[in-house]
Amino acid sequence: MSPLLSIEGLTKRYGRTVALDEVDLEIRPNEVVGLIGQNGAGKSTLLKLLAGVQQPDSGRLVMRGSPIKVRNPAHAAEQGIGMVFQEQSLVPNLTVAENIFLGRPNPGTAGGVYKWRRLNALAREQLEKTGSEISPSALVQRLSFADRQMVELTKVLALEERTDGDLLILFDEPTSVLSAAEIETLFAQIRRLKRRASIVFVSHRMDEVLAISDRIYVMRDGRRVAERDAAACDENELYSLMVGENRAEDYFLDADRKPYDRSATALEVEGLTAEGSFSDVTFSVCPGQIVGVAGVIGSGREALCRALFGALPTAAGRVRLRGEEVTMASPRDGVRLGVGYLPAERKHEGMVAERSISENLVLASTPALTRAGLLSWARESDLVEGWIERLGVKAPSARVKISQLSGGNQQKVVLAKWLALPHLRVLVLDHPTRGLDLKAKTDVYKHVRAAAARGVAIVLLSDTLEELLGLSDEIVVMRDGRVTGHFPDVPDTPPSSEELVKLMV
Amino acid sequence: MTLNDTITPDGEHVPAVRVPHARRMSRLLPGRIDQLAPVIMLVVLTAAFSMLNDQFMTADNWRTIANQAAIPMVLAVGLTFVILTGSIDLSAEGVMASTSICVSLMLANSLNSNDLGLVAVAGGIAIGAVFGLVNGLLYTRLRLPSLIVTLGTWFIGLGIASYVFPDQQPVVRDRSFRSWALGEWFGVSRLVTIAVLVVVAGAVLLRYTRIGRHVYGIGGAEDLMRLAGIRVDTYKTLAFVIAGALAGLAGLMATAQLGVGNANAGADRLFPALSAVVLGGTHLAGGRGGVLQSVLGVLVLVVLGNGMILSGVGPYVQQAVVGAVIIVAVVATGWGARDRLRVVK
Numbered sequence: 002m003s004p005l006l007s008i009e010g011l012t013k014r015y016g017r018t019v020a021l022d023e024v025d026l027e028i029r030p031n032e033v034v035g036l037i038g039q040n041g042a043g044k045s046t047l048l049k050l051l052a053g054v055q056q057p058d059s060g061r062l063v064m065r066g067s068p069i070k071v072r073n074p075a076h077a078a079e080q081g082i083g084m085v086f087q088e089q090s091l092v093p094n095l096t097v098a099e100n101i102f103l104g105r106p107n108p109g110t111a112g113g114v115y116k117w118r119r120l121n122a123l124a125r126e127q128l129e130k131t132g133s134e135i136s137p138s139a140l141v142q143r144l145s146f147a148d149r150q151m152v153e154l155t156k157v158l159a160l161e162e163r164t165d166g167d168l169l170i171l172f173d174e175p176t177s178v179l180s181a182a183e184i185e186t187l188f189a190q191i192r193r194l195k196r197r198a199s200i201v202f203v204s205h206r207m208d209e210v211l212a213i214s215d216r217i218y219v220m221r222d223g224r225r226v227a228e229r230d231a232a233a234c235d236e237n238e239l240y241s242l243m244v245g246e247n248r249a250e251d252y253f254l255d256a257d258r259k260p261y262d263r264s265a266t267a268l269e270v271e272g273l274t275a276e277g278s279f280s281d282v283t284f285s286v287c288p289g290q291i292v293g294v295a296g297v298i299g300s301g302r303e304a305l306c307r308a309l310f311g312a313l314p315t316a317a318g319r320v321r322l323r324g325e326e327v328t329m330a331s332p333r334d335g336v337r338l339g340v341g342y343l344p345a346e347r348k349h350e351g352m353v354a355e356r357s358i359s360e361n362l363v364l365a366s367t368p369a370l371t372r373a374g375l376l377s378w379a380r381e382s383d384l385v386e387g388w389i390e391r392l393g394v395k396a397p398s399a400r401v402k403i404s405q406l407s408g409g410n411q412q413k414v415v416l417a418k419w420l421a422l423p424h425l426r427v428l429v430l431d432h433p434t435r436g437l438d439l440k441a442k443t444d445v446y447k448h449v450r451a452a453a454a455r456g457v458a459i460v461l462l463s464d465t466l467e468e469l470l471g472l473s474d475e476i477v478v479m480r481d482g483r484v485t486g487h488f489p490d491v492p493d494t495p496p497s498s499e500e501l502v503k504l505m506v
Numbered sequence: 507m508t509l510n511d512t513i514t515p516d517g518e519h520v521p522a523v524r525v526p527h528a529r530r531m532s533r534l535l536p537g538r539i540d541q542l543a544p545v546i547m548l549v550v551l552t553a554a555f556s557m558l559n560d561q562f563m564t565a566d567n568w569r570t571i572a573n574q575a576a577i578p579m580v581l582a583v584g585l586t587f588v589i590l591t592g593s594i595d596l597s598a599e600g601v602m603a604s605t606s607i608c609v610s611l612m613l614a615n616s617l618n619s620n621d622l623g624l625v626a627v628a629g630g631i632a633i634g635a636v637f638g639l640v641n642g643l644l645y646t647r648l649r650l651p652s653l654i655v656t657l658g659t660w661f662i663g664l665g666i667a668s669y670v671f672p673d674q675q676p677v678v679r680d681r682s683f684r685s686w687a688l689g690e691w692f693g694v695s696r697l698v699t700i701a702v703l704v705v706v707a708g709a710v711l712l713r714y715t716r717i718g719r720h721v722y723g724i725g726g727a728e729d730l731m732r733l734a735g736i737r738v739d740t741y742k743t744l745a746f747v748i749a750g751a752l753a754g755l756a757g758l759m760a761t762a763q764l765g766v767g768n769a770n771a772g773a774d775r776l777f778p779a780l781s782a783v784v785l786g787g788t789h790l791a792g793g794r795g796g797v798l799q800s801v802l803g804v805l806v807l808v809v810l811g812n813g814m815i816l817s818g819v820g821p822y823v824q825q826a827v828v829g830a831v832i833i834v835a836v837v838a839t840g841w842g843a844r845d846r847l848r849v850v851k
Contacts, residue, residue, distance in 0.1 A: 074733050074734060075734060075735020075736075076735065078735075090730050090733060090734070091727075092723045092726045092727045092730050093726050093793075094722055094725070094726035094727075094793040094794060095719065095722060095723050095726060099719060099723070103723070103731075103734045104735040104736050110716060113715050113716040113717065114715055114716075115713075115714050115715065115716070117714075
């Protein structure tokens with residue numbers, strides 16, 4: 002069968018870095034192509050070139066037999082290429098209908114004048130394709146996440162009336178923030194779409210890619226390294242192709258797991274409630290213990306993390322640190338009491354991007370470095386060098402901006418910021434490996450294990466159940482702001498993923 | 507951004523993952539309380555002043571209020587467009603000064619033999635539009651902050667006015683132009699009618715045209731608008747042109763009122779208009795608010811000033827009260843969106 006789109010020798014450089022190196026791919030009509038690779042493998046770059054967000058340095062695209070150029074996303078749309086962006090591309094303060102037809106000529110407007118009734122009717126027609134009952138005149142910002150994903154999809158589907166041929170729809174990690182149920186809905190849509198479109202599906206999660214794809218391309222270091230039929234390969238094979246080596250036997254470093262002190266408690270949470278986020282949450286963490294919190298978006302677990310650090314006000318309940326009741330009115334209290342919080346949004350909340358490694362690392366521990374209000378550079382430098390070495394941060398010097406490091410090294414610095422706190426007792430890790438590649442993940446695991454061995458109590462949130470099961474000593478499950486399950490001994494009697502998911506949704 | 511410090515309701519930092527944030531916001535903003543705040547304030551002020559003073563609730567006084575509100579309204583409508591895109595335009599006073607001097611010299615006046623009539627009026631609006639165009643182009647092409655660009659053109663406007671200014675003040679002799687301020691339509695000065703027409707046009711533009719909707723979209727998520735292939739820079743520039751043209755019109759209105767070309771025609775006009783926009787509930791971060799809200803903001807400020815004068819409040823106290831009202835209004839508007847970790851600049 003002749004391909005819908007051939008990608009020939011596509012190359013993209015950013016400065017000296019080659020993001021895409023002479024990549025050849027083929028997308029056939031009515032198939033789902035899975036695209037996997039570690040961070041920096043070039044998947045997102047490839048999609049951006051196809052969707053016209055960026056321009057290639059060399060190489061060409063051949064669509065339905067004739068070479069095409071894609072100048073910008075609107076131009077891509079005209080040629081039947083649509084992309085569902087990883088971070089949704091809906092404008093929050095415009096209506097659903099406006100978003101569906103954003104940037105395209107449509108019969109709902111004439112000469113720059115909006116005919117709202119007509120526009121809404123057209124949008125309704127499009128929304129019906131996904132069987133959704135979202136109001137076209139609703140503001141996007143007032144929709145739930147799942148509804149927004151539907152609008153995003155509808156927006157892409159609205160392309161079909163505009164082109165005669167098949168569509169090409171690109172999904173850039175659409176599932177990373179969806180719940181299991183929402184993923185199923187999305188998959189059902191993708192299967193339906195196959196009749197009319199070819200789909201490129203990018204994800205970090207092997208199981209998903211295997212489940213939905215017909216064919217899988219593996220990318221590594223900007224190159225296409227393998228092509229497989231989904232039916233004829235398994236997760237392990239894909240992992241090793243992605244990494245270029247086999248995944249370590251003891252991936253979650255079980256050997257480093259130390260017995261923890263069960264007689265003491267580092268953190269006790271009793272009936273903790275934060276309005277609109279979670280209510281009546283009770284659990285405790287021993288020194289050196291890792292307690293994982295499972296839950297989907299909206300379960301309130303992220304809010305719980307913030308509350309434990311003093312970043313979110315609570316309405317009721319108690320928090321005790323080493324048996325002593327504490328009130329945390331702000332993150333400042335959290336730091337003072339020895340609670341560290343590694344936020345999920347590293348770039349925005351975890352680090353000060355425009356400052357140096359050194360400044361970022363000592364952010365929480367400046368009191369220990371000052372004498373009479375003056376910062377001691379010598380002490381700072383000792384501390385920083387020490388941690389850079391212990392955590393193996395790869396950087397030319399401690400004076401370079403943290404934003405110049407790779408994601409994994411940035412995360413090590415953020416982690417070190419808390420580990421350097423002399424009185425650290427509790428470390429709250431909100432998705433500590435989000436967006437990191439395998440090697441960097443393993444490094445984070447190592448340091449989390451080391452912190453636990455030091456007696457730090459750890460509360461862990463994770464993107465995957467696999468990671469949560471692999472690292473935790475104990476798992477607490479949350480749904481709609483309440484604790485729905487509790488597995489006290491994960492290493493010896495681990496719950497199954499199905500068991501956890503049932504409690505989560 | 508010291509200018510924004512005092513008046514911003516929401517120096518909102520836009521997070522990369524806008525989802526959880528947006529969700530939190532929508533949950534914390536029950537109904538439309540942020541939009542109701544100026545209405546409530548207007549009702550409360552009106553009720554309070556009518557009780558305090560017999561003269562307040564009279565047709566004459568409301569006529570005065572309408573007359574006083576006319577020029578700030580025209581300015582506020584223009585500013586709303588720019589602020590909705592997330593930018594700021596400080597140049598209004600400079601634009602008004604330039605227009606006032608230039609137009610008074612083009613109309614029949616005491617200093618030269620010009621008598622260009624409507625052409626002069628169109629010229630005044632065009633001068634404003636050109637200022638707006640320059641603002642927009644400098645801002646979008648050179649990628650300078652709009653705050654700096656328009657601060658610059660503010661003073662350039664004042665400079666042009668002083669440079670063009672002849673040895674003595676030109677007195678406007680064009681009767682029909684003067685009748686804008688002296689004549690009446692529907693029992694109020696014609697300036698009020700002009701202001702109302704501007705408000706209606708602004709509201710329609712925002713609600714029913716591509717320019718208006720794109721202005722909202724740009725304020726909401728500029729990067730996404732760009733990704734959708736929308737010429738963001740063009741629309742931003744258009745917003746500045748609208749603001750500039752309306753500042754030009756405001757300059758004409760002030761000239762009609764004063765009867766002379768005056769380099770101080772715009773003096774102390776910017777901050778009341780800016781405050782009114784913010785009071786009305788338009789976010790300085792862009793994307794939220796509208797022309798009608800700004801009108802409410804203007805009315806709150808004018809009613810407050812008028813009521814205090816009638817009640818014999820001293821001018822210094824008046825200023826302090828206005829300041830306090832602005833802060834209270836902004837706090838009330840932004841109350842729902844508080845968050846311990848929210849960055850406000």
